[in-house]
Amino acid sequence: MIRHASTLTPSSWVTRFAPLITAGGQVLDLACGAGRHARWLASKGFRVEAVDRDGVALELLGGVPHLQTLEADLEEGPWPYQGRHFDGIVVTHYLYRPRFHLLLEALNPGGVLIYETFMEGNERHGKPSNPDFLLRSHELIGRVEGNCTIIAYEQGEVQDPRPAVVQRICAVKGHSTKIRLPA
Numbered sequence: 001m002i003r004h005a006s007t008l009t010p011s012s013w014v015t016r017f018a019p020l021i022t023a024g025g026q027v028l029d030l031a032c033g034a035g036r037h038a039r040w041l042a043s044k045g046f047r048v049e050a051v052d053r054d055g056v057a058l059e060l061l062g063g064v065p066h067l068q069t070l071e072a073d074l075e076e077g078p079w080p081y082q083g084r085h086f087d088g089i090v091v092t093h094y095l096y097r098p099r100f101h102l103l104l105e106a107l108n109p110g111g112v113l114i115y116e117t118f119m120e121g122n123e124r125h126g127k128p129s130n131p132d133f134l135l136r137s138h139e140l141i142g143r144v145e146g147n148c149t150i151i152a153y154e155q156g157e158v159q160d161p162r163p164a165v166v167q168r169i170c171a172v173k174g175h176s177t178k179i180r181l182p183a
Helices: 012-020 036-043 055-059 097-106 139-144
Strands: 026-030 047-052 067-071 086-092 107-118 148-158 164-173
Touching: 012 036, 012 086, 012 107, 012 148, 012 164, 026 036, 036 047, 036 067, 036 086, 047 055, 055 067, 086 097, 097 107, 097 139, 139 148, 139 164
Parallel strands: 026 047, 026 086, 047 067, 086 107
Antiparallel strands: 107 164, 148 164
């Protein structure tokens, strides 16, 4: 199977903020798809759990050091991370609002949430175009406010790796002024 280069290259948003996660920490790559972030994070020494409903995609991650996989339906099935906590959670190109609060619950205090997905306006570029899968303006800020310190936030149109309208946030669970920004 040949994959487009953008499906193998990790997001620059993820690579920029991953150094905020505790070195060697436990990281959840939620709805990991082909595993581009899980592979990259594992190569940086993080202990990664990659979860997705696509068992075939997960099989391709077999044998990667520091990487475990879990096949689960994150929307219809039971929440597989009840009682588990992570030093970092990475989510890209995925949105399921009813369980967003569970992501914040699964973060350790000081844990880092790195989230990047599509928002309203993306429909002019193709899929996703269903409002259920598109964030509203400033929605990610509203979802983490009160629980996290926002480190960085962006929303708007991007051209790379393809034209899209996105929203992205990096937030640390808890309230701290002692966070060292990555270079």
